[in-house]
Amino acid sequence: MKEELQAIEQEALAAIEKAENSQAVQEMKVKYLGKKGSLTTVLRGMGKLSKEERPVIGELANNVRESITEALEAKTEKLEREALNEQLETETIDVTLPGNPVHVGGRHLLTSIMEEIEDLFIGMGYEVKEGPEVETDYYNFEKLNLPKNHPARDMQDTFFITNELLLRTQTSPVQARTMEAYQGKRPIKMICPGKVYRRDTDDATHSHQFRQIEGLVVDKNITLSDLKGTLDVFAKKMFGKDREIRLRPSFFPFTEPSVEMDVSCKVCNGKGCSVCKHTGWIEILGGGMVHPRVLEMSGYDSTVYSGFAFGMGQERIAMLKYGVNDIRHFYTNDVRFLSQYHQA
């Protein structure tokens, strides 16, 4: 009997191996494992066996059944996989055709620049202050040490609305308003970004509307070295860690001493090229120590408090950083310009 069982197993495994489709596999199942199948038929003769032989043959029969079942299942899975593969092959598409387009929007380059600068100073503990774009003569000029008839007023051509109202020519009035609001009672660390306006004819380097960002720090013992160190952090973050800065004397009515800051030219690395007019340096921004009169006018005791302030044009920063050659691009909003700076 043992031999019969082994013969059935061998025959079945060989037959299953040869089966070509699921129908044939089903037939094999009936033929070997079915009620009338060969295994069942053989097992019917179990009664004739001795007590000792029965468990041995019984175990062998189970093993044979399991082995055939496994072979049937394996074959079925293999055939199904083959069928699926065949079907998937017919579903092949052209992956080189374009995908379903997603509308891509984005921030304006100047917004990106502004937010980058804001975040840099926020990281150093500055708050962001804003103020009106239509200002009074008082906050735009007088509070900044520019009394009426001061010759330095000619430095900025102003859009006046009335004798007392104007479009702000700088974001500095926000500094004046903040100092006034705090009334000399607490230190200040702030930046003020925003739109400003000047009577300039629009051309490649001038715009009657542009954006500034200014900074102001007031505390006991603020030094000119603090301004230099702060501007150095700014320049390295905006223009690269290899950049160097230098300060030069300048003049602004609301700071004394006043400085101009240059950054070493990225194009020529300070050797001199057409971008930096062969000086190796590019003028970036102005600043200085807050004029004692400006502090006093807003209630800060200039013998106790000192401060520094700086200001820059956002367009200029963007133009230098991204090589934009005409300021008008920022305001024409040509989609072919704007879409160049999606991830600026």
Add this chain to the structure above:
Amino acid sequence: MLVSYNWLRNYVNLDHVTPEELAEKITRSGIEVEGVEYLAPAVENIVVGYVKSCEKHPDADKLNLCQVDVGEESLQIVCGAPNVGEGQKVAVAKPGTKLPNGMKIKKVKLRGVESNGMICSLQELGLDEKYIPTDVAEGIFVFPEDAEVGTPVQELLNLDDAVLDLDVLANRPDALSMLGVAYDVAAVLDQPIHLPDENLNADESIQAEDYIDVKIDSIENNPYYGAFVIRDVEIKPAPLWMRNYLMASGIRPINNVVDITNFVLLEYGQPLHAFDYDRFGSKEVVIRQGKENETMITLDDQERQLNEKNLVITNGKEPVALAGVMGGADSEVTDETTNILLEAAYFDAASVRHTVKQTGLRSESSTRFEKGVDPNRVKRAGIRACSLLQKYAGGKVAAGVVEVDELDKSEKSVTITTSKVNQRLGMELDEKDVTSVLARLQFEFSKNGEEIVVQVPTRRLDISIFEDILEEVIRIYGYDHLPYTIPQGWVQAGGLTDVQLLQREIKNYLSSAGLMETLTYSLTNKQDASRFLTPDMEEGTANTVGLAMPMSEEHSHLRLSLIPEMLRVLQHNVARTQTDLAYYEIGKVFISEEEQITKQPIENLHVAGALTGLWHNHPWQQEKKPVDFYVAKGIVEGLFAHLELDVTFVQTKMEDMHPGRCAEIRLNGKGIGYVGQIHPLVAKDFDVKETYVFEINLESVFSVHQATPSFTDIPRYPSVTRDIAFILDNDVPAGEVQAVIKETGAPLVKEVSIFDVYQGEHMEEGKKSVAYRLLYQDPSRTLKDDEVETSYQAVVEKVNNQFGSYVRS
């Protein structure tokens, strides 16, 4: 201010510093030098020649045949200049020379006669046209008789000079003079300064007071007036060196008298004026304010209308000069002048500025008075000019100056301490570092313990307080020595306010929604400034703000809406075949509540969008979706969903918008914006096709927005959905029905959505079917079928009663 390097050498030793190095040093320590230019390119082999003889060319009328002695040799030169003549000293380019204009000088034959060189004009020597004196503009240049034959022309004419262009800011009027620049350069280079000769040997036989009297009626505007008298002058060209320096400084030489006043103006920064004494009209100078209806003719032959605000110089009867601004035509120095009345005066800056603004006359003189001159140099400049007139115009200077002098010439003193200097700079300078800067600047000082008392020379009008001295110390000591530090001490958490964060959030959303941010001008034209108003602005109370003096009509008024300038952006792009566009902008609008503005307008922040062309375009799959109302509305709905605010949309009519495709956006029942299609006629005006816009007043959003949303638990029990289709009259807004369903079904109905709208076939005329899906949910339990059914029936009944509808079967 143009500064001649060669001229400056008269006051400071520049032997060890090139013009370029000097420019760099000046820029780093005080005044920005915008450029260094050489007067003419370097040329060799051009020397002074003596014209021994000059005859007509045998075969050409217009040519001359000259024998010219150039020192080592004598050259035969054919010259075409009409002013060439025997006995002249001229500039000769010898054969082999290359002129600045590229011309090469060779031995040639002209009409059969050999020519061995060329006699040159100033233009040919490379000098810029604008500097060349009018009397020598035509033809060759003739040197004064004392020019030595064979001398290279380059240095004789100062053509090797370099000119530094200084950008002098309002705080440094002292640098509008050669002496002022010299003081600064001497300090920077740590060199002594050599001052000009102010010795004057007046002719004691004539006394100025016998010739002139001075009377000032307006002492506050004219605290000093000095009158000098110079007799028997000979009007002729100024000496070559002086003409050279003037040319290098951008001033065209005229004659010795005018040139000397200009030379002293540049040297001392003190404007002077020379009158023709004999044409002055009287023997007294009276300075007073102008009178209404008074007129005078200025040097430029213009008649000027005067008033009480103009300070004028008169001869006691009528004005002869606008003080500090321009002289009169009647008393001008001419070629026939023999006696000079020289004015050296101090005019008040504001007074001069007023006259300049009124007349538009801005000159080298007025610029200096406007910015302020050194009170201690006024008289000295007069004396300097007299000594030059004596020397170069052959004049006899009358002894004495007739003057009225109430000018404050005292020096200010400023007290500093080294510790305070260090405290402000963040440095550790020694007292010696500080005092040596003061010494280099030639500021006198005395010490009183810790204190250093600095006497500020009157030439430095910009210095009056400690911080001014601080700036002097660090600029001369060098900014490069400053360390790099970051403010220590007080600390705050930096950051953005809720409103600023919200703006960034709105930009994030709109950018991700596929819109591109624009930045447009706040100033637009008058008509566009008051269009497309959001519903919070009421007709009549929202006035535009106009500029007093706009530069153009396109930018004359501040906007009340962002839309017109955004439409202009669409127009620009569409004209460049960019047709599918979606833009947004966040910016301020300016609302004046007054018709005649007297106070600052309200500034409201708005967000706006403008969309045109295709919203979706996927051609090979035949998917194309043009922008329509619902695309624009969807963006707005998404925005408010993002901000977690409930808004409603109500059909509305707006000027400039499509009458049937515009919705007012309401927040808490208040109109805060609109969304819709712009009127096709407006679109046509802007050369754009079908365009949809939205605009929202963000101030209303900021006032209700919660920065930190509160937590709501995620539902744990299943929801039940029920669908209903109502047959409604066409004009019933689906949104209103939706609102009624939600209200009636509350609190079990959590959401109501519209999933089908049908009109047309199988539908009664004038009716439409709108299908709603209701979502029922209770956060605390599973709902029972019968309570959902009860609620459902209540909704059906309510809607049918209110809108006369019925349920579609």
